[in-house]
Amino acid sequence: MRFSALLRKELRECLPWFLAAFVFLLLFGSISLYSASVLREELGYPYMSLDPDVPQTPVYQLTRTGTLSGPAPYLFLSAIGLGLCLGIRQFWYSHFTRVWGFELHRSVNRSAILFSKVISALLAFIFLAGPLWYIFYWYAGHRELFMVSPPSRHLIEGWIVAAVGFIVYLGTVKAGLSDARWYTTKMFGLGFSVFIIVVVFNQYKIGWTIAAIIAGIFILMIDIMDTFESKEF
Amino acid sequence: MSEIVLETEGLTKYYGRTLAVDHLDLKVPKGCICGFLGRNAAGKTTAIKMMLGFLEPTVGSGAIFGCSSQNLTPAVRQRIGYVTEGHKLFGWMSIGRIGKFQRAFFPGQWDDKFFADMIEYFGLSKKQKVKSLSIGQRAQVSLALALAPNPELLIMDDPTQGLDAAIRRQFLEGMIQLIMRQGRTVLFSSHILGDVERVADRIAVIDKGVLRASCSLEQFQKAVKKVRASFIGEMPADIDIEGLLHCRRSEKELELVLVGTDEEKIQRWANISKPQKYEIVSMNLEDQFIEYTAPVNHKDLFEWE
Numbered sequence: 001m002r003f004s005a006l007l008r009k010e011l012r013e014c015l016p017w018f019l020a021a022f023v024f025l026l027l028f029g030s031i032s033l034y035s036a037s038v039l040r041e042e043l044g045y046p047y048m049s050l051d052p053d054v055p056q057t058p059v060y061q062l063t064r065t066g067t068l069s070g071p072a073p074y075l076f077l078s079a080i081g082l083g084l085c086l087g088i089r090q091f092w093y094s095h096f097t098r099v100w101g102f103e104l105h106r107s108v109n110r111s112a113i114l115f116s117k118v119i120s121a122l123l124a125f126i127f128l129a130g131p132l133w134y135i136f137y138w139y140a141g142h143r144e145l146f147m148v149s150p151p152s153r154h155l156i157e158g159w160i161v162a163a164v165g166f167i168v169y170l171g172t173v174k175a176g177l178s179d180a181r182w183y184t185t186k187m188f189g190l191g192f193s194v195f196i197i198v199v200v201f202n203q204y205k206i207g208w209t210i211a212a213i214i215a216g217i218f219i220l221m222i223d224i225m226d227t228f229e230s231k232e233f
Numbered sequence: 234m235s236e237i238v239l240e241t242e243g244l245t246k247y248y249g250r251t252l253a254v255d256h257l258d259l260k261v262p263k264g265c266i267c268g269f270l271g272r273n274a275a276g277k278t279t280a281i282k283m284m285l286g287f288l289e290p291t292v293g294s295g296a297i298f299g300c301s302s303q304n305l306t307p308a309v310r311q312r313i314g315y316v317t318e319g320h321k322l323f324g325w326m327s328i329g330r331i332g333k334f335q336r337a338f339f340p341g342q343w344d345d346k347f348f349a350d351m352i353e354y355f356g357l358s359k360k361q362k363v364k365s366l367s368i369g370q371r372a373q374v375s376l377a378l379a380l381a382p383n384p385e386l387l388i389m390d391d392p393t394q395g396l397d398a399a400i401r402r403q404f405l406e407g408m409i410q411l412i413m414r415q416g417r418t419v420l421f422s423s424h425i426l427g428d429v430e431r432v433a434d435r436i437a438v439i440d441k442g443v444l445r446a447s448c449s450l451e452q453f454q455k456a457v458k459k460v461r462a463s464f465i466g467e468m469p470a471d472i473d474i475e476g477l478l479h480c481r482r483s484e485k486e487l488e489l490v491l492v493g494t495d496e497e498k499i500q501r502w503a504n505i506s507k508p509q510k511y512e513i514v515s516m517n518l519e520d521q522f523i524e525y526t527a528p529v530n531h532k533d534l535f536e537w538e
Contacts, residue, residue: 001337001340002337002338002340004337005333005334005337005338009323009334012325013325097321097324098317098319098321099321099322099323100287101282101287101315101317101318101321101390102315102317102321102322102323103323104287105285105310105313105315105317106307106310106338107307107308107310107311107338107339108307108338109307230289232282232287232288232289233282233287233288
């Protein structure tokens with residue numbers, strides 16, 4: 001009951017940012033995908049092609065090749081934007097508005113408060129990328145519209161891009177919890193997120209990509225949990 | 234001796250090289266209303282935050298209901314009501330929603346009717362958004378949120394700061410509602426001495442991070458005295474009287490602030506110094522507090538209980 005109250009509150013606070021990212025991705029992703037199908041018809045040749053038998057391209061190639069290359073940059077932008085906005089909303093804004101005292105004096109452990117925030121952000125990413133990216137993937141799979149259907153790998157790569165947004169969120173949280181000055185070590189969390197993004201996007205194999213994401217999330221979460229438990233508010 | 238609800242031992246906090254709280258030894262017995270007094274930047278908020286485990290002491294420790302401040306369990310937190318400085322609440326919530334949110338953390342002890350009655354008493358509606366409230370109204374909501382779970386200990390950090398006289402009175406009446414429930418303990422910081430005088434039965438005075446008095450209000454009021462003596466001839470160069478805190482001289486008048494000096498000793502001093510006349514000036518708590526924490530000759534001259 002206590003945790004669900006915390007979670008409901010966090011989800012409500014995430015909602016405007018989630019909706020903004022969702023609408024952005026839905027709007028621009030749909031337009032780009034639709035215009036890709038129209039362009040193909042007008043020009044009379046396949047808009048993009050990607051040999052599904054040769055999927056050994058780095059993850060970042062998703063944004064450059066393939067049928068889903070149209071909405072992919074928007075997914076990337078919305079995921080990164082959502083990560084930054086949620087991190088700032090949950091951990092920076094509370095500091096500016098000085099509500100930590102009211103928020104933390106609850107009959108729950110501090111970790112419950114932290115996890116309610118992180119889980120609500122995770123749900124926002126899941127609901128951002130999960131349905132929308134699947135819809136784009138499904139739409140791009142129509143043979144009458146696109147010559148080449150996207151390989152199933154592209155579906156997973158879309159979720160990887162969303163996971164990158166979650167890593168940016170964790171980096172923002174880490175920076176928000178740091179008491180250091182902004183020009184010293186405060187931004188290390190975000191720096192580490194950028195490092196993980198570079199590593200993730202340069203993997204050729206999905207397995208290594210997922211491993212890099214899990215490692216990044218694990219390292220950031222351990223650090224965030226430790227900082228949050230001992231932080232002075 | 235009555236049960237101690239809140240206790241600190243040598244509680245000390247440094248921010249870098251700045252000493253905010255210096256070896257605070259405070260005991261708050263069960264059932265009392267303790268005014269935690271100090272000027273701005275005296276260390277009240279820092280001390281309260283350390284007591285509630287939001288700040289880590291540099292040295293020393295605190296305990297509430299016997300549980301270390303640094304590791305307050307959810308069960309202990311459930312017994313404590315806390316009104317934050319500035320009444321910072323979630324702005325996007327309505328009053329009704331913030332009440333429901335708060336209720337989830339006090340299962341079995343939240344009093345819905347009491348909360349609704351208090352909101353009505355303050356002339357507010359449950360539909361109003363917190364962000365649309367004035368600071369005075371936020372203070373009222375804050376108090377209702379802290380009182381509705383009927384906490385055994387209520388800690389309030391400068392709750393009447395920024396409120397006008399009418400709202401302050403309403404706020405204090407709300408506090409009295411809690412006091413009327415037997416066995417409840419209140420610790421509230423303030424620098425509005427009239428409020429303290431009205432409701433507190435015990436005070437703790439903190440000055441530049443140092444606890445300078447912790448006793449009953451009555452004892453403090455009896456102990457701090459001001460003597461005004463006028464002289465025709467030359468005034469004595471040295472003032473030799475026990476408990477002297479400050480001495481102000483004008484052309485023909487001496488003003489002595491004394492702590493813990495009884496009238497017999499004042500009489501004895503007068504017999505030796507031979508003023509033309511002298512009087513013990515009556516002071517209210519505010520005057521006494523100002524004199525007691527005036528930034529000269531800082532010494533604890535009085536043995537508090």
